[in-house]
Amino acid sequence: MNAPDILHLLTLQIPVGQADRLAAWLGEAVDVAAVEHTRRGAASAWVEVAVPDATQARLIEAAARSAFPVEASRIQVQTPRDWVAACQAHFPVVEAGRRLRIVPAHLDPRPAPTAGRSDVVVQCGLSFGTGQHFTTRFCLDALDRLADREPGASVLDVGCGTGVLALAASALGFGPVAGTDLDPSAVAQATENAGLNPGIPPPSFLVHDLTAGPLPVRADIVVANLFSRLLVDYARRLDAAAGRWLLLTGIQEPETDDVLAAFLPLGWTVARAEGDAEWSGLVLRRGGR
Numbered sequence: 441m442n443a444p445d446i447l448h449l450l451t452l453q454i455p456v457g458q459a460d461r462l463a464a465w466l467g468e469a470v471d472v473a474a475v476e477h478t479r480r481g482a483a484s485a486w487v488e489v490a491v492p493d494a495t496q497a498r499l500i501e502a503a504a505r506s507a508f509p510v511e512a513s514r515i516q517v518q519t520p521r522d523w524v525a526a527c528q529a530h531f532p533v534v535e536a537g538r539r540l541r542i543v544p545a546h547l548d549p550r551p552a553p554t555a556g557r558s559d560v561v562v563q564c565g566l567s568f569g570t571g572q573h574f575t576t577r578f579c580l581d582a583l584d585r586l587a588d589r590e591p592g593a594s595v596l597d598v599g600c601g602t603g604v605l606a607l608a609a610s611a612l613g614f615g616p617v618a619g620t621d622l623d624p625s626a627v628a629q630a631t632e633n634a635g636l637n638p639g640i641p642p643p644s645f646l647v648h649d650l651t652a653g654p655l656p657v658r659a660d661i662v663v664a665n666l667f668s669r670l671l672v673d674y675a676r677r678l679d680a681a682a683g684r685w686l687l688l689t690g691i692q693e694p695e696t697d698d699v700l701a702a703f704l705p706l707g708w709t710v711a712r713a714e715g716d717a718e719w720s721g722l723v724l725r726r727g728g729r
């Protein structure tokens with residue numbers, strides 16, 4: 441899919457405590473990756489989504505206003521370049537786990553290497569996955585921990601976005617590594633990001649919609665940073681693709697029990713559970729401890 445020529449950037453101002461929920465709702469309701477902006481000490485946060493169509497932007501604005509305590513909103517017409525520039529301005533270097541560092545591709549000069557950390561270079565685009573969000577960091581950290589225990593295991597990242605998790609898995613020595621996403625532009629961006637990391641064995645990225653059919657790849661470790669409804673409804677499909685480990689996130693904290701109720705009866709046990717009061721992440725292991 442080619443990038444649209446014009447984007448309608450909807451900015452919603454909301455009390456800071458509601459921003460994660462609004463961003464997740466946008467992701468679920470309209471399947472659009474949202475970007476959150478907060479300022480230290482500010483009571484409000486700003487959540488932005490970019491869509492090609494003006495009517496769609498107005499409908500999302502109206503729906504968000506009826507479902508959330510939106511304090512103010514506006515729609516601006518932008519080119520994709522403006523949007524990418526805005527993302528770049530808010531994309532810092534992120535250290536994750538003990539051995540990873542996510543580096544934005546636009547930084548010139550690139551930061552000096554940090555001893556003991558592998559860099560994963562990711563370009564800001566229209567897809568989710570720059571390593572800043574709790575859910576992405578949770579997966580990066582969990583992969584880092586598993587690298588000691590499961591060296592060389594195969595990994596599948598369902599909903600790969602920018603490809604950051606698959607690239608990190610390859611950098612940690614897992615292989616083969618694959619990523620799937622229903623959005624062809626995410627797959628294109630993930631493939632482009634693989635090209636920015638010549639030192640990392642390139643994962644294979646494939647277009648696949650989890651709701652449409654069985655996953656095209658099986659792996660020892662399956663990572664899914666999606667959202668709770670999808671995890672619950674397609675638990676059997678994720679279970680069928682996963683050998684020994686499932687890393688699940690994109691879960692809002694109160695929905696954690698629903699996700700567990702879908703996976704534990706399939707023979708998974710909880711090896712690790714983490715949360716930040718808004719989001720939670722689960723590391724599940726097949727069988728007993």
Ligand SMILES: C[S@@+](CC[C@H](N)C(=O)[O-])C[C@H]1O[C@@H](n2cnc3c(N)ncnc32)[C@H](O)[C@@H]1O
Nearest residue numbers: 568569576599600601621622623649650651665
């Ligand atoms: C929250 S982002 C995660 C991106 C990246 N893996 C990370 O952890 O930063 C979720 C991704 O899942 C994709 N997605 C949503 N629904 C999906 C589905 N039904 N099948 C496959 N991918 C899906 C979205 O396009 C998006 O790129």
